[in-house]
Amino acid sequence: MKRGAKVTATGGTLVALALLAGSMAMPEPVSRPPGAIGPPMVPVGLVSFDSCADALTELRAAATASVGPYGFGGDAVLFGDRAALGGAESMARTFAGAAGDAAAQDGGAGHSTTNNHEVGADEPDLVKTDGRRIVTxxxxxxRVIDPASRQVVGELDLTGGQEEQRWLEHQLLLLGDRALVLTADAPSPADSYRLAxxxxxxxxxxIGLTGQPRLLGTYRIQGSTVDARLTGDTARVVVRAATRLEFPIEPAGSDPVRTxxxxxVIARAGVEAWLxxxxWTAGDERHTGRVGCDRLSRPKRMTGSSTLTVLSFDLTTDRLGDGDPVAVAADADTVYGTATGLYLAGQRPMATPTTPRWRPSSADQVTEIYQFDTAAPGRPRFLAAGSVPGWLINQYALSEWAGHLRVATTTGDLWGAGRTSESAVHILRRDGGALASTGVVGGLGRGERIYSVRYLGPVAYVVTFRQxxxxxSLDxxxxxxxxxxxxxxxxxxxAYLHPLPDGRLLGVGQEADGQGRTEGLQVSLFDVRDPARPTRLDQWHLPNGWSAAEHDPHAFLYRPDSGLVALPVDAGIRLLHVTGDTISEIGAVTHPSIEHPNARRPWVSSPSVRRSLVVGDxxxxxxxxxxxxxDPVTARSLGWIATT
Known part of the structure; x- marks a missing residue:
């Protein structure tokens, strides 16, 4: 099959899935290690389809088994645990080495970089700098800003005349003189409902950044971005697409009739509903295509309700091309990347229950994980898959170290009278095509859930909370x-933990009273040099305050050379100084209000300062x-560049 061509449901055998080393037989259930909690986990594996006809048959069967009277029921009928949470390290060294490496992520003394989870795996963010330019x-x-002259030196309107695009968030990856902008699509009615x-x-x-910024090429694909990573010269973008089935909305009829x-509808659907x-464009060129059946694989258990696609782009070229896509008939909402690997993780979709249930049982709470090799440029290679009980708080619950994957999850009921929840850290190792369990430590925070996790080499720190x-601290x-x-x-x-030099750990979250009622932003400085006795050295508390860094680590800035900590607090940035065993406040940085002219009633808004970075001093x-x-030492303003 020619890549990019539309597929048809033919019975011919297709080339085996390129990202797999052939179709994999499903491994047998692994034995449960001592201390395991939850139902026995069976490695999920991935296999390719023999033909488009086989793919269509299996996808229709899975979707038919999963659909209910109101569509696919995982989101509409059953509120999963991640909804209740508000959402949404590969370091073979000692604690001191890991903390030092976290400082290296921040760019040393020259300039800061995005606060990434892992060295060598850059994450998209609202602003990027390489020290000689700031791009946002x-x-x-x-806009491209010259930090030396403190002036805008280049601008490019990315909306294409679509005003709706101005209100969408844009994320950036930066490599040399190339920027990759990621956003949602706001199609014009005449153009793209078909595609969207x-x-x-x-x-x-x-975007090419040499001279005035210019658009080199575009790429649009059905589905929403889960996340992306830049390793070497290759950007890999993970997209989740819901199955494109238009179920009738008719009030008449019983639930069996609706089902x-x-x-x-499913029986009439073609394979294109899932692919x-x-x-993509480059200059005057325009190309269209669809992910091929030969690029699609499936786990043993699937619902047919969504497809994950991993795209790969070489950012050293002048075009994006077709993204060299590979796809899995599965679901995920968490991406964890290292310099050589990519993991996709998410709660296992559940079939529609026969009766409505608003809380999942422990047996329903399973996180499935897919591991890909991204060490080489281009298309990732699937390595293994597995599952663990429970759900993840975010990507920081995952860490690859010394050939093992560590996964922190919470399982159980957080709301019932019994509060049966507890948390655990599972350790997995690749065995053929399976991520097999080698060990687990459970019983963490009974009746609570995980709020933050940080792995530092062979050590882990897990925060749970209810009151x-x-x-x-875990070994x-x-x-x-x-x-x-x-x-x-x-x-x-x-809610966020950040390593500091000299065996210290900084925590950003909320203070609370003895009953667990939150009382405002707190920053805690911990001494974790003695694994048996972690202690808090100091605390900074702002009553009734909050920070975006509690749920978005990209909003956190730490400079190991100066001890500067910058946090978005309410609408501004609060500057702290962390040294030795103390936290002190430097001051606050605010931005001017935005005036919105209106013929009837002009109004003014206060913009939230969302990011901070350092270039030079x-x-x-x-x-x-x-x-x-x-000035990061005094918080004194040195200049202002308006972008409204």
Whole structure:
């Protein structure tokens, strides 16, 4: 089959899936290690389809088994645990080495970089800098700022005349003189409902930054972006596309009648309902295509309700091309990347229950994980898949170290009278095509859930919370026998943990009273040099305050050379100084209000300052109103660049 051509349901055998080393037989269930919690986990594996006809038959069967009277029921009928959470390290070295490496991620003394989870795996963000330029997108306009002259030296409108694009968020990856912009698509009525479909579309733009910024190429694909990573010269973008089936909305009829109507819709659907369509441009060229059946694989258990596609783009070229897609008939909402690997993780979709249930049982709470090799440029190679009980808080619950994957999850009921929840750290190792369990340490925070996780080489720190905050320290040196080595109970919780030099750990979260009622932003400085006795050295508390860094690590800035910590707090940026065993406040950086002219009633809004970065000895802060240059030692303003 020619790549990019539309597929048809023929019976001919297709080339085996290129990302697999042939079709894999499903491995047998692995034995459960001592201390395991939840139902026995069976490695999920992936296999390719023999033909488009086989793919269509199996996808229709899975969708028919999963659909209910109101469509696919995982989201509409059953509120999963991640909804209740508000959402949404590969370091073979000691604690001191890991903390030092976290400082290296921040660019040393020259300039800061995005606060990434892993070294060598850059993550998209609202602003990027390489030290000689700052690149950001505001209201659909990409701007290049020269930090030396503190002036805008280039602008490019990315909206294509579509005003709706100005209100969408744009994320950036930066490599040399190329920027990749990731956003959703707001299609014009005349152009792209066909491409976008009811589930929307992802839009990518490759920008050349030499001289005035210019658009080199575009890429659009059905589905929404889950996340992306840049390793070496290759950007890999993960897109989730809901199956494009238009179920009838008819009030008449019983639930069995409604379900039968939906079965008929599925029976009439072609394979294109599951295979995302894409288009790409380069200059005057325009190409269209669809992910081929030979690029699609499936787990043993699937619902047929969504497809994950991994796209690969070489950012050193002048075009994006077709993205060299590979796809899995599965679901995921978490991407974890290292310099050589990519993991897709998400809760296993559940078939529609026969009776409505608003809380999942422990047996329903399963996270499936797919591992890909991204060490070489281009298309990733599937390695293995597995599953663990429970759900993830975010990508920081995952860590690859010394050939093992560590996964922190919470399982059980958080709301019932019994509060049966507890958390655990599972350790997996690749065995053929399976991520097999080698060890687990459970019993963390009974009746609570995980709020943050940080792995530092063979050590892990896990925060759980309901009324008080246990900070657990764990020794994962022996993957067959991980153990809890210490516990610190304080009020409140840390929602983000960041390593500091000299065996210290910084936590950003909320203070709380003895009943668990939050009382405002707190930053905690922990001494974790003694694994058996973690202690809190100091605390900074802002009553009634909150920070975006509690749920978005990209909003957090730490400079190991100066001890500077910058946090978005309410609408501004609060600057702290962390040294030795103390936290002190430097001051605050705010941005001017935005005036919105209106013939009837003009109004003014206060922009939220969302990011901070350092170039040389200047702190830059970014909001929808503009960029401010400040002295990081005093918080004094040095200049203002308006972008409205």
């Amino acid at each position: 997108v505001t209201h659909g306009v990409l 479909g009811p589930a929307g579309a992802t839009r990518l733009m490759l 039968e109507r939906n079965h008929k 995302p369509e894409y288009e 008080t905050d246990p900070l657990y 994962l040196t022996d993957p067959a026998a991980p153990v809890v080595t210490g516990e610190l109970k304080i009020t409140g919780y840390s 200047v702190l830059w802060t970014v909001s929808d109103a503009g960029l401010r240059a400040s």
